Amino acid sequence: MGEQQHVKFPQEVLDEYAALGVDLVALFSAGHLGSRMGVEIVEASTDRVVGTMPVEGNTQPYGLLHGGASAVLAETLGSVGAMLHGGSSKIAVGVDLNCTHHRGVRSGLVTGVATPVHRGRSTATYEIVISDEQDRRVCTARLTCLLREVRPGDAAQAGATG
Numbered sequence: 001m002g003e004q005q006h007v008k009f010p011q012e013v014l015d016e017y018a019a020l021g022v023d024l025v026a027l028f029s030a031g032h033l034g035s036r037m038g039v040e041i042v043e044a045s046t047d048r049v050v051g052t053m054p055v056e057g058n059t060q061p062y063g064l065l066h067g068g069a070s071a072v073l074a075e076t077l078g079s080v081g082a083m084l085h086g087g088s089s090k091i092a093v094g095v096d097l098n099c100t101h102h103r104g105v106r107s108g109l110v111t112g113v114a115t116p117v118h119r120g121r122s123t124a125t126y127e128i129v130i131s132d133e134q135d136r137r138v139c140t141a142r143l144t145c146l147l148r149e150v151r152p153g154d155a156a157q158a159g160a161t162g
Contacts (some may be wrong), residue, residue, distance in 0.1 A: 005045065007041050007042065007044055008042070008043045008044070008088055009044055009045070009125045010045050013041040013044075013045070013059075013084060016087070016088055017050070017088060020088055022088065030053075030097055031076070033072060034056075034073075035073060036056070037053055037058050037069060037072055037073075038053055038054045038057065038058070038082075039051055039052070039053045039072065039073055040052050040077055040079070041076070041080060041094050044080050044081075044084060044125050045081075045084060046081060046084045046085045046116065047115065047116065047117065048062070048113065048114070048116075049077045049078070049080045049081045049084075049108070049113070049114040049126075050077070050111065050112070050113050051073060051076060051111070051112050051134050052078050052109050052110065052111050052112070053069065053072075053073045053078075053109070053110055053112070054100055054101055054108075054109055054110075055097060055106065055108055055109070055110060056107065057076075057104050057108050059106075062103065062104075063102035064106060065104065065105040065106075065110065065138065067099060067101050067139075070099055070101065070110070070138065070139040070141070071097060071099050071141065073110065073112045073130060074097065074099060074112060074128040074139065074141035074142075074143060074152065075094055075097055075113045075141075075143055077113075077114035077126070078097075078114045078126035078128050078143030078145065079092050079143065080114070081093055081111060081115075081116060081124065081126045082124035082126065082143075082145035082147065083096070085116070085119045085124045085128075085147070086124065087133040088136075089149060089150055090126065090147045090148060090149060090150060091147070091148055091149075091150050092145040093145060093146045093148065094143055094144070094145050095123075095144055095145065095146050096144040097141065097142070097143050098141060098142045098143075099139055099140070099141040100139065100140045100141070101116070101138070101139050101159055102137050102138060102139055102140065103132075103136060103137070103138055104138075105132050105138050108132060108133045110130050110131065110133075110138055111130070111131055111135055112129065112130045112131075113128065113129050113131075114126040114128040114143075117142065118144075120147075121147070122146065122147055123144055123145065123146055123147060124125075124144070124145050124147060125142060125143065125144040125145075126142070126143050127140070127141070127142050128140070128142070128143065129141075156157075
């Protein structure tokens with residue numbers, strides 16, 4: 001759960017981070033929280049980040065997917081996109097997350113797709129659409145991240161996102 005070995009990265013991203021000796025698998029992972037929730041990133045580029053999360057284990061008392069779990073998936077995917085946009089010299093820090101929940105889900109796997117709305121020098125905004133296994137929209141989210149220069153000791157150096 002949470003293993004990111006199968007993530008597809010653009011070759012230029014692989015080359016950039018390899019030259020710095022940075023572990024892309026750790027850097028662009030779901031982090032500790034995402035791992036506990038079963039988030040898996042399956043595709044990552046500045047134009048599109050795709051990830052999945054099981055409903056089981058991420059429900060609220062009524063047995064439905066917890067809205068906070070959808071928020072974790074959305075912020076993870078949007079943060080990865082923002083970090084890829086910012087490049088190796090920037091860290092992405094979430095500053096605004098908005099989620100609209102459209103339908104309940106009781107089982108299976110949900111898939112989130114993050115696409116850019118704005119990619120600037122100091123901020124990046126991604127829309128994240130989370131769908132169920134029947135391709136029905138479960139949640140629509142928007143995440144804005146601040147992009148700032150990496151400083152020694154930043155969490156990005158250790159592989160954190162969000």
